[in-house]
Amino acid sequence: NITIYGKTGTGKTAAAKFAREQLIEAARDKPVTLSVEYVRCTDFNTEYQVLTYLCQKLGREVPNRGWTKGEIVNAFRDVLKRNVFGRNRILIVILDEVDILLEKDGDGLLYTLTRTDNIAILSISNYLNFKQFIKPRVASSLMDKEIVFPPYDAEQLADILNERSELAFYENTLEDSVIPLCSAMAAKEEGDARYALDLLESAGDIAIDKGSEKVLGQYVREAKDVIEYNKVKDVIVTLPTQQQRVLAAILRLTQEGEEITSGKLFEAYKEISKGDAVTYRRIFDFVNELEMLGIISTNTVSKGRAKGRTNIISLQIDTDLLEENLYSVL
Known part of the structure; x- marks a missing residue:
């Protein structure tokens, strides 16, 4: 068993899929039937869903x-016990973003x-600490x-x-600065290689929209703004309603020039929620999640012995960009 760690866009999935093709090719002349199944855990995030998918594949x-866990496990194991044309079956399962499944459904x-x-x-996995969701007895069996x-x-x-651009663009249509700019950004x-490719693609789209015969360095800078805008928009519109309200409260206090403490945030949030508010404790969960997304930051400061310590909350994205996207979904 193998576990691959790395940040987004470092080639983990591409390497796993490349290895899959090599393994399948290497097994052609061997007295076994090899299956290498790729499972995206964002699509199949429970044990039942994954085992059902593997059985069907x-x-x-x-x-x-509709089946019990025992029934689906037995069906899965029964498939693996069967010889295929007199040859033993070997299964390699690729679990991409396994941390999502583990956090939701356990080990x-x-x-x-x-x-x-x-x-x-x-x-x-993108996260080195995902094994916190695995019990010791399972971890010892994994031996990865x-x-x-x-x-x-x-x-x-x-x-x-450079390799991708030869496939995507006509010769001499990229200004010399384009690829170095995309790479540096x-x-x-x-x-993140995915981000680099998105920059290059978006810069090409901008060149087409402008009717330009060349992709210019300035289009890469414009592409960066477009990508950042779309990323923020995608995050905001997919947030649960209560988190959107918390974010709207932070935006309002920021625009009013207020130092945003937890207490002020809760009061502003209650005004926006109009009687449909969650608890003060739950607000802290939302704040932590928004900080993980990079939308806000928090800083614990001391207010002196009498007042103790408090969290100061700050926006980490442009207020105009946030307002445009936030109020379109509230």
């Missing part, structure tokens, strides 16, 4: 809901897979080799973009 029709899937013969697990994918540097990103974003 291996040729066993099972219902998407039941890993328990089942590690206790089923002829299975290897390749887990992929851990591989860390470091972020790409600017030179590596440039190599990736993406290197600052923790070496």
Whole structure:
């Protein structure tokens, strides 16, 4: 079993899929039937969903809901026990973003897979601490080799973009500064190759929209603004209503020039919620989640012995951009 760690855009999924093709090719001349199944845990985030998907991929029709856990586990193991044309079956399961499944559903899937013969697990996660969701007995059965994918540097990103640009653009349509700019910007974003490719693609789209025969360096800078705008918009419109209200309260206090303490935030939030407010304690959960998304930051400061310590909350994104997107969904 193998676990791959690394930040977004460091090639974890691409490497796993490349390895899958190599493994399938290597097994063609071996006396086994090898299946390598890729599971995106954002789409299948419970043990039942994953086992149902694997059964169906291996040729066993099972219902998407309605069976007990024991029934779906038995069906899955029964499929693996069957020989295919007299050859043993080996299954490799790639669990991409496994931390999402573990956080939602616990380690039941890993328990089942590690206790089923002829299975290897390749887990992929953005987070080094995802194993906090795995019980010791399951972790000891997993016995995985851990591989860390470091972020790409600017030179590596440039190599990736040069290769892709030859496929995407006509010759001599990129200004010399375009790829170095995309690479440098993406290197600052923790070496995210996906971000570098998005920049290049968006810059190309801007060139088309402007009727330009070349992609210019200035279009990369414009592309950065477009991507940041869309990213914030996507985050805001998908937030639960109560979190949107908390964010609206922070925006209002920021625009009024207020120092945003937890108490002031709660009062502003209650005004916006108009009787449909959650508890003061729940507000802290929302604030922590918004901070994890990079929308706000918090700083604990001392107000002296009499008043103790308090959290000061600050916006980390442009207020105009936030207002435009926030009030379109409230």
